[in-house]
Amino acid sequence: xxxxxxxxxxxxxxxxxxxxxxxxxxxxxxxxxxxxxxxxxxxxxxxxxxxxxxxxxxxxxxxxxxxxxxxxxxxxxxxxxxxxxxxxxxxxxxxxxxxxxxxxxxxxxxxxxxxxxxxxxxxxxxxxxxxxxxxxxxxxxxxxxxxxxxxxxxxxxxxxxxxxxxxxxxxxxxxxxxxxxxxxxxxxxxxxxxxxxxxxxxxxxxxxxxxxxxxxxxxxxxxxxxxxxxxxxxxxxxxxxxxxxxxxxxxxxxxxxxxxxxxxxxxxxxxxxxxxxxxxxxxxxxxxxxxxxxxxxxxxxxxxxxxxxxxxxxxxxxxxxxxxxxxxxxxxxxxxxxxxx
Amino acid sequence: xxxxxxxxxxxxxxxxxxxxxxxxxxxxxxxxxxxxxxxxxxxxxxxxxxxxxxxxxxxxxxxxxxxxxxxxxxxxxxxxxxxxxxxxxxxxxxxxxxxxxxxxxxxxxxxxxxxxxxxxxxxxxxxxxxxxxxxxxxxxxxxxxxxxxxxxxxxxxxxxxxxxxxxxxxxxxxxxxxxxxxxxxxxxxxxxxxxxxxxxxxxxxxxxxxxxxxxxxxxxxxxxxxxxxxxxxxxxxxxxxxxxxxxxxxxxxxxxxxxxxxxxxxxxxxxxxxxxxxxxxxxxxxxxxxxxxxxxxxxxxxxxxxxxxxxxxxxxxxxxxxxxxxxxxxxxxxxxxxxxx
DNA sequence: CTGTTAGCGCCTTCAC
DNA sequence: GTGAAGGCGCTAACAG
Numbered sequence: 100x101x102x103x104x105x106x107x108x109x110x111x112x113x114x115x116x117x118x119x120x121x122x123x124x125x126x127x128x129x130x131x132x133x134x135x136x137x138x139x140x141x142x143x144x145x146x147x148x149x150x151x152x153x154x155x156x157x158x159x160x161x162x163x164x165x166x167x168x169x170x171x172x173x174x175x176x177x178x179x180x181x182x183x184x185x186x187x188x189x190x191x192x193x194x195x196x197x198x199x200x201x202x203x204x205x206x207x208x209x210x211x212x213x214x215x216x217x218x219x220x221x222x223x224x225x226x227x228x229x230x231x232x233x234x235x236x237x238x239x240x241x242x243x244x245x246x247x248x249x250x251x252x253x254x255x256x257x258x259x260x261x262x263x264x265x266x267x268x269x270x271x272x273x274x275x276x277x278x279x280x281x282x283x284x285x286x287x288x289x290x291x292x293x294x295x296x297x298x299x300x301x302x303x304x305x306x307x308x309x310x311x312x313x314x315x316x317x318x319x320x321x322x323x324x325x326x327x328x329x330x331x332x333x334x335x336x337x338x339x340x341x342x343x344x345x346x347x348x349x350x351x352x353x354x355x356x357x358x359x360x361x362x363x364x365x366x367x368x369x370x371x372x373x374x375x376x377x378x379x380x381x382x383x384x385x386x387x388x389x390x391x392x393x394x395x396x397x398x399x400x401x402x403x404x405x406x407x408x409x410x411x412x413x414x415x416x417x418x419x420x421x422x423x424x425x426x427x428x429x430x431x432x433x434x435x436x437x438x439x440x
Numbered sequence: 441x442x443x444x445x446x447x448x449x450x451x452x453x454x455x456x457x458x459x460x461x462x463x464x465x466x467x468x469x470x471x472x473x474x475x476x477x478x479x480x481x482x483x484x485x486x487x488x489x490x491x492x493x494x495x496x497x498x499x500x501x502x503x504x505x506x507x508x509x510x511x512x513x514x515x516x517x518x519x520x521x522x523x524x525x526x527x528x529x530x531x532x533x534x535x536x537x538x539x540x541x542x543x544x545x546x547x548x549x550x551x552x553x554x555x556x557x558x559x560x561x562x563x564x565x566x567x568x569x570x571x572x573x574x575x576x577x578x579x580x581x582x583x584x585x586x587x588x589x590x591x592x593x594x595x596x597x598x599x600x601x602x603x604x605x606x607x608x609x610x611x612x613x614x615x616x617x618x619x620x621x622x623x624x625x626x627x628x629x630x631x632x633x634x635x636x637x638x639x640x641x642x643x644x645x646x647x648x649x650x651x652x653x654x655x656x657x658x659x660x661x662x663x664x665x666x667x668x669x670x671x672x673x674x675x676x677x678x679x680x681x682x683x684x685x686x687x688x689x690x691x692x693x694x695x696x697x698x699x700x701x702x703x704x705x706x707x708x709x710x711x712x713x714x715x716x717x718x719x720x721x722x723x724x725x726x727x728x729x730x731x732x733x734x735x736x737x738x739x740x741x742x743x744x745x746x747x748x749x750x751x752x753x754x755x756x757x758x759x760x761x762x763x764x765x766x767x768x769x770x771x772x773x774x775x776x777x778x779x780x781x
Numbered sequence: 782c783t784g785t786t787a788g789c790g791c792c793t794t795c796a797c
Numbered sequence: 798g799t800g801a802a803g804g805c806g807c808t809a810a811c812a813g
Contacts, residue, residue, distance in 0.1 A: 104583075106790055117800045122792065130798055153559050154790040157498040158805055164537075164558075172519035181513055185540060189550075194558055196505075197538040199526060209530075217505075217535055218494050242445075355726045385696050387728040447806060458784045463808065471782055495806040499789055 105146040114138055125150075156218070165409060166196045166214035168207060169225040170251070174352060175380050176398050177225070180249065183402025184223060191410055193220070200227040211235045215242060220416075221409045223402075226251040228324060229292050245412035247426070249405040250398075252294045257425055259412065261405040264429040265295065265377070268394030269302035269347075271434035272375045275392055276345050277310045281373070285318040285343035287332045287353055296321075299349065299377075318343055322353055329356040337364060343372065350378040354390045362388070379435050392436045401430050446487040455479055466491075497559070506750060507537045507555035509548060510566040511592070515693060516721050517739050518566070521590065524743025525564060532751055534561070541568040552576045556583060562750045562757075564743075567592040569665060570633050586753035588767070590746040591739075593635045598766055600753065602746040605770040606636065606718070609735030610643035610688075612775035613716045616733055617686050618651045622714070626659040626684035628673045628694055637662075640690065640718075659684055663694055670697040678705060684713065691719040695731045703729070720776050733777045742771050 107125075111118045116135065124131045124139035125148075142148075156162045167184055169177050181197070188195050196219055198210035207227045212235070214222060222239065224246055233253050239246050248260040276284055286303055289296040300319065307314050317339060320332040336343055348354040354376040358368055366372055368388035379395040408426045448466075452459045457476065465472045465480035466489075483489075497503045508525055510518050522538070529536050537560055539551035548568045553576070555563060563580065565587055574594050580587050589601040617625055627644055630637040641660065648655050658680060661673040677684055689695040695717040699709055707713055709729035720734040749767045 107792095108790075118791080119793080119801080120799055123799085126792095132798060135798085149557055151498075151559070151790055152557050153494065153498045153501075153503060154805095155792085157492075157494040157789090157807095158791050160494070160805080162494060172513050172522055173516050175514050178513040178519065181538075182540065182542075185538070189554075192554075194554060195538055197522075197526070197536055199523065201523075213530075213533075213535060216490060216493050218492070359726055382723055382726075385700060385723075386726060448808095449806075459806090460785080460808080461783055464783085467808095473782060476783085492806055495789095496808085498791095498805090499807050499809095501789080 104151070105143075105148045106151070110139065110142055110146065110148060114142060160218075161220055162218050163192060164194050164196055164217070164219050165406070165413075166198065166210075166217070166219040166222040167224075168198045168200055168210050168214070168222065170202045170227055171199050175382065176250075176350070176378050176396070179398035180225075180402035180405075183399040183404075184406045185402075187403050187406035187410070193410065200230075202227045202229070204230045204232070208235045211239065215239065215244060219244065221245040221247070221413045223247050223249060223405050223409055225249050226253055226293075228290055231292060243416065245409060245416060247405045247409045247412070249401055250295070254294060259408055259426040261401050261408065261426075261428040261430060262295070263394075263396040263401065263432045265298045265394075265432060266302040266305070268377065268396075268432035268434055269299060270306050272347060272392055272394060273303070273306040273310065275434060275436070276373075276375060277312070281345040282310075282312055283318070283341060283343045284312070284345045284347065285320070285336050285339075286347040287320055287322050287329065287336070287349060287357060289349040289353075290321060290323045296349070299347075303347070322349065322356075324349065324353060326356045329353050330360045333357050333360045337361075337366075345373050345375065348374060348376045348390070351376045351380040351383055351390065351393055352378075354393075355383075355386070358386075358388060358390075377432075383437065389437045392434050394432050395435045396432050397430055404428055404430060445492070446484075446489045447492070451480065451483055451487065451489060455483060501559075502561055503559050504533060505535050505537055505558070505560045506747070506754075507539065507551075507558070507560040507563040508565075509539045509541055509551050509555070509563065511543045511568055512540050516723065517591075517691070517719050517737070520739035521566075521743035521746075524740040524745075525747045526743075528744050528747035528751070534751065541571075543568045543570070545571045545573070549576045552580065556580065556585060560585065562586040562588070562754045564588050564590060564746050564750055566590050567594055567634070569631055572633060584757065586750060586757060588746045588750040588753070590742055591636070595635060600749055600767040602742050602749065602767075602769040602771060603636070604735075604737040604742065604773045606639045606735075606773060607643040607646070609718065609737075609773035609775055610640060611647050613688060613733055613735060614644070614647040614651065616775060616777070617714075617716060618653070622686040623651075623653055624659070624682060624684045625653070625686045625688065626661070626677050626680075627688040628661055628663050628670065628677070628690060628698060630690040630694075631662060631664045637690070640688075644688070663690065663697075665690065665694060667697045670694050671701045674698050674701045678702075678707075686714050686716065689715060689717045689731070692717050692721040692724055692731065692734055693719075695734075696724075696727070699727075699729060699731075718773075724778065730778045733775050735773050736776045737773050738771055745769055745771065 107118045107121045111121045121139050124136045172178050185195055200207035204227050252260045320335045322329040322332040354374050374390040376390040376393040379393040383389040448459045448462045452462045462480050465477045513519050526536055541548035545568050593601045645655055661676045663670040663673040695715050715731040717731040717734045720736040724730040
């Protein structure tokens with residue numbers, strides 16, 4: 100039933116020539132006579148010959164597969180990154196092995212392990228939100244598997260990564276708020292384990308003084324990004340003696356949770372308190388009271404860029420090279436103001 | 441630099457035994473002496489020996505990889521399915537190759553081709569919305585690669601699939617509406633190329649008469665699921681002489697587009713017109729005016745089930761079997777009423 | 782209990 | 798121009 104797949108040997112036998120000739124003919128090797136080339140190619144086509152990739156992978160010690168590990172697909176942000184990754188990979192004939200860490204460090208470790216065993220040629224990784232031990236990444240280095248991190252970057256040096264340039268975005272939204280006379284500006288930041296949280300905080304602290312606004316650390320609260328934690332954070336902010344009039348949230352998902360919570364407390368969104376945010380999710384277009392503005396982080400492009408770097412590293416890896424240049428690419432971000440009717 | 445990875449041969453040499461002994465020892469073969477087993481295992485551990493999967497794939501003619509093709513990840517519905525797939529696959533030591541068709545038939549074909557060449561052991565597929573030619577699926581059958589379709593099923597026979605049982609859900613929501621005195625119930629259905637559209641329509645046409653409601657085909661319009669097309673569909677419905685008071689939408693995404701459009705027309709949602717829908721997306725919890733109810737389709741479970749079936753088929757494929765039983769699994773659906781404050 | 786051998790499909794020197 | 802031969806790492810049938 101399962102018609103056995105044709106092999107080089109099969110073709111060789113039928114044509115009464117050697118396997119190597121067939122191989123060369125199919126690769127259009129110059130030293131093969133035009134006539135034989137044609138005969139080989141024709142028969143190959145007839146038989147629907149497809150080289151056995153597993154044999155090639157084995158032989159070449161390369162799988163043309165890259166592993167992608169990210170927290171979860173359920174956010175459009177990551178889904179868009181995956182699309183960017185996929186498109187570049189596809190173009191270069193690589194396939195994509197996918198693994199979600201579900202924001203769980205253990206799971207992340209296991210997925211790394213599986214992918215290593217599957218001999219992926221390289222990996223793209225965005226950290227689980229509380230990954231603190233980097234042993235599994237060090238391991239990859241030892242195995243000489245190149246890794247490019249994206250969006251959620253570990254606090255290691257000598258790594259490749261792509262991420263959004265957040266300082267600019269933060270400046271823009273704070274400028275935007277100040278221009279609209281907001282001066283009591285709070286922030287719901289992400290967990291300290293994320294570099295992105297640190298960067299947001301730094302940018303926040305640098306930007307406010309430029310507008311002669313004093314920093315009040317009571318105005319900065321933290322959410323671990325879960326809805327519950329965000330509500331908790333909101334509660335803290337609303338309990339402040341001097342209640343903030345504007346809140347910057349870590350991203351739009353946090354903003355959505357925060358806004359929903361605020362509404363329950365009868366707070367009029369974008370009247371009593373207004374929100375600005377990061378990541379500019381399309382879903383916000385469906386909200387009645389979206390954040391006034393959000394910083395577009397170009398996830399698709401980030402995925403593309405990360406993949407380009409990775410594929411380049413993989414290629415370089417083929418030649419032996421004392422590669423010591425680390426790619427650290429920050430993608431431009433840009434504030435987008437939402438039209439509110 | 442790149443410390444070459446240890447092989448069976450390496451271990452054998454160091455221990456002065458044969459490769460096969462090492463292989464068997466590592467596989468805990470009964471015929472190997474306890475002493476040698478221990479020595480082998482210890483050295484293997486010391487050297488950090490990891491079997492070369494590419495060699496095993498090659499040898500066994502199996503990659504322990506399944507390919508997943510779906511329209512796009514950006515909808516939570518599919519993302520949830522992927523999670524279900526991933527979890528089952530992971531448990532059984534399979535990895536997941538991912539490909540988005542972007543609802544494009546050509547792209548779908550190309551992805552099928554790549555995955556076939558990568559020798560995936562089986563595939564899980566959800567159709568691009570206007571795939572009409574099934575040649576690429578027939579091909580897989582010829583190559584003896586098992587396929588289980590999910591959610592978006594081709595109109596072929598002799599296929600395996602999982603999908604939601606929609607009739608029950610449709611009955612429930614129509615019952616729900618009738619109970620609330622709605623009798624002029626329209627529907628924005630999906631494109632005719634999808635089996636799921638056909639099923640919704642049939643269920644709709646069967647269910648209405650049970651409540652002594654006459655069917656008016658003018659009340660049934662079609663969206664190709666794009667926001668524009670949904671607006672177009674809404675426009676048609678709003679232009680009806682006898683404007684509907686309730687609208688059933690193909691899924692929550694369509695509902696969201698429809699609701700947004702209606703709002704722009706100053707229609708009061710769930711007052712002038714109310715909406716009910718399918719797929720019960722969590723995102724609706726953030727809307728001020730969500731559909732009154734939505735049919736939960738249990739995507740995660742659908743992914744799980746499809747994968748279980750596929751893995752079973754893959755196993756059976758190993759033995760030679762005249763397998764002719766086709767799995768057609770309909771997963772129960774259930775209407776969920778949204779709390780509206 | 783353990784070793785020998787052959788071979789999976791392909792690529793790549795080396796020889797003619 | 799073409800062929801022969803070896804080997805990638807692992808498994809498994811066959812011999813002891």
